[in-house]
Amino acid sequence: MDPVSILLSFISVIVAGFLAGLLGSLTGLGGGTVLVPVLTLFLGIPIVFATGASLISTIATSAGSASGYTKSKIANIRIAIGLEVATTTGAIAGSITLIAVYKTGLIWIIYVIFGLVLLISLVPTINRARFELPKKMKPDWTTRVFNLYGSYYDQKLKKQVDYHAVRWWLGEIVMFFAGFISGLLGIGSGALKVLGMDWAMNLPMKVTTTSSNFMIGITAATGSSIYWFAGYIQPFLAAATAIGVLAGAYLGSKILVRITNVRIRWIFFWVLAFLGVDMIFSGVVKEQGLPSTGTVSYIGFAVSIFISIVLLFLLYVKVRRDSRHA
Amino acid sequence: MPKIDQDSITSLILKSGVILSLFMITAGVVLIFVRGGGDGMTISQIANYYNPENPVTSKSLLPANFLNGLLHADGLYFISVGLWVLIFTPVTVLIDALVTFGHERNKLYTLLDAIVLFNLLIAIFVIPRYIG
Numbered sequence: 001m002d003p004v005s006i007l008l009s010f011i012s013v014i015v016a017g018f019l020a021g022l023l024g025s026l027t028g029l030g031g032g033t034v035l036v037p038v039l040t041l042f043l044g045i046p047i048v049f050a051t052g053a054s055l056i057s058t059i060a061t062s063a064g065s066a067s068g069y070t071k072s073k074i075a076n077i078r079i080a081i082g083l084e085v086a087t088t089t090g091a092i093a094g095s096i097t098l099i100a101v102y103k104t105g106l107i108w109i110i111y112v113i114f115g116l117v118l119l120i121s122l123v124p125t126i127n128r129a130r131f132e133l134p135k136k137m138k139p140d141w142t143t144r145v146f147n148l149y150g151s152y153y154d155q156k157l158k159k160q161v162d163y164h165a166v167r168w169w170l171g172e173i174v175m176f177f178a179g180f181i182s183g184l185l186g187i188g189s190g191a192l193k194v195l196g197m198d199w200a201m202n203l204p205m206k207v208t209t210t211s212s213n214f215m216i217g218i219t220a221a222t223g224s225s226i227y228w229f230a231g232y233i234q235p236f237l238a239a240a241t242a243i244g245v246l247a248g249a250y251l252g253s254k255i256l257v258r259i260t261n262v263r264i265r266w267i268f269f270w271v272l273a274f275l276g277v278d279m280i281f282s283g284v285v286k287e288q289g290l291p292s293t294g295t296v297s298y299i300g301f302a303v304s305i306f307i308s309i310v311l312l313f314l315l316y317v318k319v320r321r322d323s324r325h326a
Numbered sequence: 327m328p329k330i331d332q333d334s335i336t337s338l339i340l341k342s343g344v345i346l347s348l349f350m351i352t353a354g355v356v357l358i359f360v361r362g363g364g365d366g367m368t369i370s371q372i373a374n375y376y377n378p379e380n381p382v383t384s385k386s387l388l389p390a391n392f393l394n395g396l397l398h399a400d401g402l403y404f405i406s407v408g409l410w411v412l413i414f415t416p417v418t419v420l421i422d423a424l425v426t427f428g429h430e431r432n433k434l435y436t437l438l439d440a441i442v443l444f445n446l447l448i449a450i451f452v453i454p455r456y457i458g
Contacts, residue, residue: 001370007359009373046378059412060344067340070333077336081423082438088445092453099457146434217340218416218442222449225413229454231385235405236358237375239351242412246348 017244025252090179
């Protein structure tokens with residue numbers, strides 16, 4: 001490659017990282033979930049290098065945004081560290097599984113799982129944030145033993161909110177899977193972490209999203225070091241994605257507060273749904289041993305657009321119906 | 327003595343980690359472009375991340391050689407150190423929190439934090455011996 005095309009390729013990866021960081025931040029799914037499909041589907045980068053670059057870039061975005069949340073005392077560091085017992089264990093298991101899958105040559109499975117996880121994560125992400133505070137639940141024995149109490153100042157509600165978490169054990173179980181997915185797919189798996197704290201432990205949404213963001217860095221660091229020694233991190237690629245994703249996520253967090261129109265987010269969700277379906281399609285194409293360029297990729301593109309529109313339409317109808325009943 | 331605000335320290339560690347890491351990574355990229363390569367590889371070999379068989383991966387960049395690479399202004403090692411600063415940023419946060427939990431005599435959370443640190447250190451120092 002000549003120096004000019006090297007520079008252009010490097011810039012295109014930074015731009016891909018930037019878009020992934022921006023979209024990941026605006027939808028709340030995180031940069032990695034968008035970055036891996038963009039790198040593999042559009043830039044033709046091998047999925048192992050894509051997952052490696054994604055996971056290590058995730059630490060940068062997590063640390064960057066969490067530094068703000070922890071200072072304003074919304075994230076609950078104590079509860080987050082307690083849950084990291086499960087996520088780091090899961091991350092170790094997930095990374096080792098990825099190595100095993102890669103060695104057996106069944107890498108197409110990673111594409112399919114990635115696509116499915118992306119599509120499934122969309123459901124709680126879209127449903128999220130409709131209620132600021134959870135329904136009151138009585139403290140259980142884990143609330144007392146693990147001291148799961150906290151409080152934060154809610155700027156939107158303009159009051160100090162006291163809260164407590166329940167079902168610590170269920171949170172840990174969900175977090176193990178969140179860590180596993182993080183290590184297996186090279187993403188922060190923020191959607192699953194939010195599920196663990198919101199659905200399982202009944203924490204307020206603000207505490208959940210900010211604490212999950214803080215946790216992502218610790219989980220991703222565990223997987224990244226295993227990826228490093230397995231050779232899944234291509235340093236030049238990871239340099240470009242780390243810079244791009246961080247910049248994109250930063251801009252995303254700045255404009256997120258200004259986006260009041262909820263409908264605009266549906267366009268972002270559609271892009272994510274498209275990436276998810278296209279990942280599954282690519283996995284199936286690889287399994288069949290078909291070439292992933294030319295006619296096959298055009299068919300995949302068309303099919304993915306069609307299916308993602310149908311999926312999102314169904315989800316939109318469901319959300320509309322739910323909110324009318326509420 | 328004024329009470330030290332633990333959340334502000336955590337925030338400071340996270341922020342400094344990201345800034346230091348970005349500085350090292352950017353310096354590394356500039357060095358690779360200016361010097362036309364790094365670690366005995368040309369820039370076209372380093373930049374060929376489209377090839378899954380590319381020999382320039384994290385596996386070839388051993389932490390034992392990091393210091394030497396930095397002293398020789400080798401861009402690949404600047405990037406590597408920048409990426410490892412990222413990995414160690416959460417480790418530092420955990421160590422800092424461990425000290426705080428210890429000071430508060432919070433036995434349960436000192437133990438939980440220690441388990442998380444143990445997991446991370448296993449991932450960094452033990453598992454690498456058995457893979458690859």
